[in-house]
Amino acid sequence: TPIDNPSKEGYTFKYWSLNENGSAFDYNTKITGDTTLYSLYNINTYKVIYMDDGNKFGEENVTYNQSAQGLLNSPSKDHNIFVGWILNNELFDFNTKITGDIILYSLYEIVETPSISHTPTEWTNQNVTVSISSSHDDYTYMYKIDSGNYQEYTEAFEVEENSKIYAYSVKQNVSSTEVTHDIENIDKIDPTITSFVNEGVTPVSISLSLSSNNFVTWNSSPLVNNFKTIFNDLTIEVNSSVVQSSSLSRVLN
Secondary structure: OOOOOOOEOOEEEEEEEOOOOOOEOOOOOOOOOOOOOEEEEEEOEEEEEEEEOOEEEEEEEEEOOOEOOOOOOOOOEOOEEEEEEEEOOEEOOOOOEOOOOEEEEEEEEEOOOOEEEEEOOOOEOOOEEEEEEOOOOOOEEEEEEOOOOOEEOOOOEEEOOOEEEEEEEEEOOEEOOOEEEEEOOEOOOOOEOOOOOOOOOOOOOOOOEEOOEEOOOOOOOOOOOOOOEOOOOOOOOOOOOOOOOOOOEEOOO
């Protein structure tokens, strides 16, 4: 009469046999003397399942106490570098002996976007200097100005006029998402003030008396060489040699 099947880690009981590697014992056999039966087993095969972002990426069958070989192809993800497969939040060591079914999960490193800055940031009639950086020393950067072509960033560069800067980071041939930066504080045009609107200001009558010259009036024609206007505070300087008319013009420093 058969007894309960024995167990062995990593194996599944197969049958009893009269020989260590023989065929299954026939329990209809008449016993005429002492008999020894040997347990025979099949070695187990376990599944290693590879999951990528919630989807099954692959599967591997591994014999008990053997190592997984890994997949031929690695998964990919936009703007990310595939780092490896993890088990229990640690990178899986493919020298590990497999003793049961396991599930491995993909691990990625995101390529972070760079920071774009420029100086000065206040209004200026000069060029501004643009810098691109991040906290990663192993990144390179690509940039372009407006609709120009992308080029590699090697050092800070100057921009002559208001524009939009585009840039992205690169590591191991994987790029980050694109970021933009607007430059809007360059003003190299010297506009001329041709009229004034007097709102809430009490008019003050000003007349000039210079030897050998008669003051006529103030107007917007630039007939006097020596003048300047400073925003908020208005200063008028009049040439002492000839005064027939004066004009005001905005000067950006």
